[in-house]
Amino acid sequence: xxxxxxxSNALRQIIKETNVQSHDRMMQPLFYACQGIRYRKLDVIxxxxxxxxxxxxxxxxxxxxxxxxxxxxxxxxxxNIDKFAYLIRExxxxxxxxxxxxxxxxxxxxxxKTKEYEKAAYRLLNSRLxxxxxxxxxxxxxxxxxxxxxxxxxxxxxxELVAEVARQLxxxxxxxxxxxxxxxxxFGMFDVQLQMPKSIPLPEGRFKWTLKVKxxxx
Numbered sequence: 001x002x003x004x005x006x007x008s009n010a011l012r013q014i015i016k017e018t019n020v021q022s023h024d025r026m027m028q029p030l031f032y033a034c035q036g037i038r039y040r041k042l043d044v045i046x047x048x049x050x051x052x053x054x055x056x057x058x059x060x061x062x063x064x065x066x067x068x069x070x071x072x073x074x075x076x077x078x079x080n081i082d083k084f085a086y087l088i089r090e091x092x093x094x095x096x097x098x099x100x101x102x103x104x105x106x107x108x109x110x111x112x113k114t115k116e117y118e119k120a121a122y123r124l125l126n127s128r129l130x131x132x133x134x135x136x137x138x139x140x141x142x143x144x145x146x147x148x149x150x151x152x153x154x155x156x157x158x159x160e161l162v163a164e165v166a167r168q169l170x171x172x173x174x175x176x177x178x179x180x181x182x183x184x185x186x187f188g189m190f191d192v193q194l195q196m197p198k199s200i201p202l203p204e205g206r207f208k209w210t211l212k213v214k215x216x217x218x
Contacts, residue, residue, distance in 0.1 A: 042080075043060075043061055043079075043080035044060060044061075045057065045078050045080050045084060046059075047076055117199075117200055118201075124173075124209070124211050125206070127211070129213045129214070131156055131216075132215075134217070135152070136152060150186060150187045151186050152187065155185040156184040158175050158178050176195065178194065178211075180192055180193075188214075189213070189214050190212070191211070191212060193210055194209035194210060
């Protein structure tokens with residue numbers, strides 16, 4: 001409301017200083033619309049941002065009655081002509097606040113978010129991520145026994161796991177949600193520990209959140 005009040009005062013002052021003559025106003029079809037002549041749509045310049053209509057300084061089309069009865073009396077918009085376009089530019093130089101998007105956090109929003117996190121956590125727990133890698137041929141040839149683990153040509157990092165979770169499971173997680181002290185360097189099945197909010201209860205019989213990761217050859 002403070003923005004509208006200051007903007008309206010500034011616009012009135014500029015209009016007064018520029019001395020718009022009555023015969024100039026009468027030459028504009030938009031002013032005829034203000035006097036009751038019907039037009040389908042009018043081009044007007046918004047002096048302030050209006051929800052579902054446009055932002056301050058934008059040119060939009062509105063019904064004559066809406067402009068005449070609501071926008072013009074409150075100086076929320078002016079006709080789209082050169083003279084008024086100049087006035088709008090001057091007004092915005094005088095007072096141009098930063099627009100902020102305020103998000104209202106309610107109890108329902110928090111509950112919905114918690115349910116989303118819980119659903120994602122259970123899906124991760126019951127899923128298996130599959131990655132394919134090439135063998136490190138040099139180390140494979142020098143294995144002492146056949147039971148030695150087969151090493152990968154390139155290890156699997158935490159960032160790669162995050163990207164694969166998003167690609168394969170369509171779940172977005174952050175690197176801090178994975179507890180992986182060192183990259184995975186061998187083929188096989190791994191249980192990678194997940195770090196989830198404490199507000200999400202673990203399923204019965206589980207002591208920690210984990211993600212099954214299987215690394216196999218190409």
